[in-house]
Amino acid sequence: MGKKDVFLWNPSIRVYKKLPDFGTNLSTPLIEVKIYSLKDDSWRSVSSPPLDGVGLFGSGKFVNRKLHCANHAAGDDFDKGWNIISIDLVEWKWETVEQPCNGEEEGVLVLGVLGDNLSVLSNISHRRSDIDV
Numbered sequence: 001m002g003k004k005d006v007f008l009w010n011p012s013i014r015v016y017k018k019l020p021d022f023g024t025n026l027s028t029p030l031i032e033v034k035i036y037s038l039k040d041d042s043w044r045s046v047s048s049p050p051l052d053g054v055g056l057f058g059s060g061k062f063v064n065r066k067l068h069c070a071n072h073a074a075g076d077d078f079d080k081g082w083n084i085i086s087i088d089l090v091e092w093k094w095e096t097v098e099q100p101c102n103g104e105e106e107g108v109l110v111l112g113v114l115g116d117n118l119s120v121l122s123n124i125s126h127r128r129s130d131i132d133v
Contacts, residue, residue: 008038019043035089049085049094050128061111065090068097070109082109084120 008014022034022043034043049071060067066086084097099109100120110121 017053044092046087046092047094049087050096058110061113061118062089063113063116068118070111070112084109084111084118 002066003012004021006019006022007016009018017034020041022036031048033046033048035046049069058070060069062068066088068084068086071083071085082099084099085094086097094119097118112119112121
């Protein structure tokens with residue numbers, strides 16, 4: 001195994017698959033997005049996401065044929081400057097998702113799935129014991 005080897009693992013059936021080389025130079029500063037297709041056993045390059053800051057936070061959540069991710073904006077204050085972006089995995093287009101209104105308060109966004117819906121957990125910084133869904 002090389003340092004750039006990537007594996008897909010299904011722990012419930014104890015099966016893993018070594019993915020083909022994704023051909024990305026990890027030292028380049030540009031954002032490059034590639035998505036692996038298990039059906040085609042190949043990587044697909046897609047346009048760069050509309051990031052407004054330092055990058056994606058947490059794992060993506062799949063809802064209604066779209067993969068949703070939280071994006072943390074640039075700056076020193078970790079509790080401020082969040083948005084949600086998604087990519088349509090049929091049309092391969094990125095979009096910014098409207099966020100629920102939680103007043104003027106800022107917090108850390110954690111995405112989840114509730115039934116067939118995208119959910120957002122918001123941990124307000126000055127109310128550490130409260131979490132809004």
